[in-house]
Amino acid sequence: MRKIIANTFVTLDGVMQGPGGPQEDPTGGFRWGGWAVTYFDDTMLKNMGEFMAKPFDLLLGRRTYEIFAAHWPYAKDDPFAEGLNKAKKYVVSKTLDAVNWNNSTLIIGDVVEKIEKLKEDDGPELQVHGSINLIQSLLKHDLIDEFRIMTFPITIGKGKRLFGEGTQPFAFKLTDSKTSSTGVIMAIYERAGEIKTGTTEFDTPTEAEIARRNRLTDEEKAEIKN
Secondary structure: OOOEEEEEEEEOOOEOOOOOOOOOOOHHHOOOOOOOHHHOOHHHHHHHHHHHHOOEEEEEEHHHHHHHHOOHHHOOOOOOHHHHHHOOEEEEOOOOOOOOOOOEEEEOOOHHHHHHHHHHOOOOEEEEEOOHHHHHHHHHOOOOOEEEEEEEOOOOOOOOEOOOOOOOOOOEEEEEEEEOOOOOEEEEEEEOOOOOOOOOOOOOOOHHHHHHHHOOOHHHHHHHHO
């Protein structure tokens, strides 16, 4: 079985919308497009080159596919162009009728079932780039095995976020991390099973703690029980 790996750029407050330019994704009135560009340095490019140097297939949402298809076939001198252009692309969309970029296949119908089958097939890792809406579906159905997250030292406040409503409660293990000269943290997280909880409370609660618990609202008490 091969892994699905999400490669993402995010701000400190979790926004991943429009990192590459103003016209990339202005939906919802987003006006900070291109927020990642001025932070790139040699360390980041080397790091990205390492995980794109080995064989991979692409799993993309419609918007990211269209952005990539309008750029990478024409980026002749870019070191990443060859790998992206020759990779197999699996495109999830409800609106596209055809995908014309080299080696592209449209996924329609029962998307979750087809992606699960892709994971079971022999082949290289499936990299997800961008594709915010697709990532939310993958999170909801527990289909992402690893995150390669570049966290940029800025906050935006408004925009589409990496971990949205589809996120499930799971633990992750940090397997690698680096920092760029511009303050970008490049980290790799692998799934590490269920969340394990603990407590810092005394075995026998103090009178002050008992009084605090008694002051909780009925709604708060119900949430604790759940």
